[in-house]
Amino acid sequence: MKLFSDYHTHPQGHRTQRYTQALLQPWVDSARKAGLVEIAFTDHDRYHDGIDFDEIDRLQQKNDDLKIRAGIELDNDPQTSAAGRKWVEKNWDKLDFVLGSVHFLERDDQMFDSVPAGAEQFEGRNIDKLYSDYFRRVREIAASGLVDCLAHLDLIKIHGHRPNAEIGSIADETLEFIRSRNLAIELSTAGWRKPVNELYPGDRIIELATAKAIPFTTASDAHSHVQLGENFSRLADKMSILGVRKVYVYAKHKREPQHLL
Numbered sequence: 378m379k380l381f382s383d384y385h386t387h388p389q390g391h392r393t394q395r396y397t398q399a400l401l402q403p404w405v406d407s408a409r410k411a412g413l414v415e416i417a418f419t420d421h422d423r424y425h426d427g428i429d430f431d432e433i434d435r436l437q438q439k440n441d442d443l444k445i446r447a448g449i450e451l452d453n454d455p456q457t458s459a460a461g462r463k464w465v466e467k468n469w470d471k472l473d474f475v476l477g478s479v480h481f482l483e484r485d486d487q488m489f490d491s492v493p494a495g496a497e498q499f500e501g502r503n504i505d506k507l508y509s510d511y512f513r514r515v516r517e518i519a520a521s522g523l524v525d526c527l528a529h530l531d532l533i534k535i536h537g538h539r540p541n542a543e544i545g546s547i548a549d550e551t552l553e554f555i556r557s558r559n560l561a562i563e564l565s566t567a568g569w570r571k572p573v574n575e576l577y578p579g580d581r582i583i584e585l586a587t588a589k590a591i592p593f594t595t596a597s598d599a600h601s602h603v604q605l606g607e608n609f610s611r612l613a614d615k616m617s618i619l620g621v622r623k624v625y626v627y628a629k630h631k632r633e634p635q636h637l638l
């Protein structure tokens with residue numbers, strides 16, 4: 378089984394960088410080398426000033442052997458996401474794909490998923506309560522009406538903290554909500570390069586999502602073009618063990634299944 382689409386990538390990395398051919402072309406070159414035929418750019422909404430749809434169009438024209446999708450990752454940053462939401466609303470028709478994510482819990486000034494600093498937000502805390510608070514925030518972003526797919530659905534495990542309750546019982550309400558909103562979730566290899574060293578989401582959540590017929594995308598969350606399609610053969614093995622034979626791709630928010638061979 379060969380995976381071909383990477384729907385979570387950050388050409389700007391961790392700061393605002395204007396989209397130019399010089400910034401974007403290396404991503405296409407790396408995608409081609411990795412055997413990908415479809416990628417979505419999904420920079421963080423706090424860097425929306427850098428996104429230029431005309432530059433993406435030009436890039437697509439020069440590289441017609443790949444499909445290049447315009448996307449964004451909208452999160453729950455207490456400081457920037459209000460402006461991010463406005464930008465997504467304004468540019469909805471130009472965007473192919475919007476990821477929704479939760480990077481903030483109670484602290485306004487630190488993403489809980491920063492490594493290693495974010496782990497301090499878990500010290501001495503009731504982990505089950507943190508999990509339920511996290512998933513409540515995921516349902517909030519799913520309810521925004523502004524996302525097509527949820528990113529790294531169980532990111533809360535990033536530093537290796539596990540709940541006492543069974544994860545299925547914690548995540549089920551959220552999966553049901555995602556199903557009712559007709560949204561997708563991503564299978565992200567990024568978890569394999571984090572302290573938890575586990576796919577996002579874990580096997581049990583994938584099983585429950587499959588039972589509910591929730592669609593999946595495939596993703597690396599690359600912050601450098603060399604991370605595109607990272608660990609995709611390992612992901613393909615996992616998917617075939619769990620019986621996932623389809624991935625979804627998007628054009629202007631319309632989802633299409635692709636059968637994996």
Ligand SMILES: [Zn+2]
Nearest residue numbers: 450478528529
């Ligand atoms: Zn993220």
Ligand SMILES: [Zn+2]
Nearest residue numbers: 385387450598
């Ligand atoms: Zn990301």
